[in-house]
Amino acid sequence: MKFRTYITAVLFSIALFTQALGQVTESPRVEERSVQDVSIKKVELTDQYTIIYLQYIDRQREAPGLPFPGMKSQGASIWLDPETRLYKPGEINTKFKLIKAENIPTKSDRMPVKGGQVVDFVAYFERLTPGIEVFDFYEGRATNPGERTWNFYGVHIKNPKNRISEKPAKLPEKPKPVTPEKAEPLEKPREPELIENPEELDEKRMLSEPSFGQLQGTVYDAVTNEPLTASIQYVENGDSLTIYSSSGSFRVGVDLSKTYSFQVAAKGYFGESLELNPKDSSGHQLFNKNIYLRPIQVGASMAMGNIYFETGKYGLLPESFPELQRLLNLMKDNPGLGIRIEGHTDNVGDFDKNLELSKQRAEAVKGYLVSKGVKPERIEARGYGSTRPIAKDQSEAERSRNRRVEVVITQE
Known part of the structure; x- marks a missing residue:
């Protein structure tokens, strides 16, 4: 019996000791990350912190903006934004602040690194609420050209909801005998605090x-x-x-x-x-x-919703350029692709003029693509005027839908 009691005490002590050290997740699964240079090697949860061990590897890659194509970057400078947060996915207000970092600056200074250099660093955050076993690591948004932020989405760790209290409840001292007339009510011993409702703690963290x-x-x-x-x-x-x-x-x-x-x-x-x-x-x-x-397949069509012209004219407005660039990228990424650009108008005004205007607008889009290097034989331009409405043309909102440019795949 004494031996069994001893074994039970030892196992309980080991459990408490393990809990005091915190949960550790080696090489946690990460669903997505914004860059390949940085990886999460380990996540450790202590009573006070969420400790994330990271590794940066400066990969000698082609660097945009260098004078010769194919030149490799010879190094960079790194730092960790002090506004970096951990978030519970889908709950933008459930956030955990960065407390400190080791082996990487977090202010205005930068740490220079050479091509191929490996840097191991550690970030300390507020303790994740027990029960949150998936989190997002969000460094923020790049504020200067050339900067890249380190964001990790869907980091899976061990962080069970029901945790053993790190500190066992302190037993109340045995009261000393007193005479009845001097007796005072004994204070009820305080129970150890167990986090039963993480949502309540999340509310306190909402900033x-x-x-x-x-x-x-x-x-x-x-x-x-x-x-x-x-x-x-x-x-x-x-x-x-x-x-x-x-x-x-x-x-x-x-x-x-x-x-x-x-x-x-x-x-x-x-x-x-x-x-x-x-x-x-x-x-x-x-x-x-x-x-x-x-x-993308022959016969498939795509409405170009953000191509704009002057009223009653076919000159392309600058607001159209992002959409035109998207179409240009499609043509460049698929060199065997053939398309038909179709112009459409509403039913307001002269039928023949609308038909001509729709053809001119389709030609304007074709002209833009050709000016950017697309071979003209890959593009056909047609105008349909008001003959193919997609709405009833009875209100301004409906007529606006009918004034459009569409792209149809003619060859893959």
Whole structure:
């Protein structure tokens, strides 16, 4: 009996000791990351911190902007943004601050690194609420041209909801005998604090950060509804940023005071544009948007919703250039592709003039592509005037839908 009691005590002590050290997840599974240079090697949870061990490898890659094509970067400088946060996926207000970092600067200084150099560093965050076993590591948005942020989405760790209390409850001291007239009520021993409702703690962590929001979603095949490997490109503070997603899922931090235009692309599919104006979001910080891309095949068509002309004319307006660039990229990425550009108008005005105007607008789009190097024999231009409406043409909103440019695949 004594031996069994001894074994039980030893096992209990080991459990407490292990818990005091915290949960450790080696090489956690990460669903997506924004760059390949940085990886998470380990996540350790202690009573006070969420400790993330990271490794940066300066890969000698082709560097845009260097004077000769194919030149490799000879190094860079790195730092960790002090505003880096951990988030519970889908809950923008459940966030955990960066406390400190080791072996990497977190202020205005930069750490220079040479091509091929490996840097191991550690980031300490507020303790994740027990029960959160998937989190996002979000460094933020690049503020200067050439900067790249380190973002990890869907980091899976061990962090069970019901944790053993690190400190066993202290037993109350045995009260000393006292006479009845001097007796005082004994204070009830305090129970150890166990986190039974993580949501209550999440509420305490909710911080007001009105300038920050997040766009998230998944890119799908519009025919099969299967997720696609895709890229999401956008411009922020003059810097062109691209997120690559092998699973189709994406998360992008946005400034709620700015307007964004996202270009979504996948090999073998028509691209799509997504406009986001957070300031019209009525205070929401989290935006959910799934994208459905159609496969490129003969006969498939794509409406070019953001090509604009002057009223009654065929001159392209500057607002059209992002959409035209998307079409140009499609032609360059698929050198065997042949297309037909179709111009359409509403039914207001003279029928013959509308027919001619629609042909001129289709020719204007073709002319843009040819001026950028696309062979003219790959492009056919036609005008249909008001003969193929997609709405009834009875209201301004309906007539606006009918004034459009479409692209039809004629050859793969």
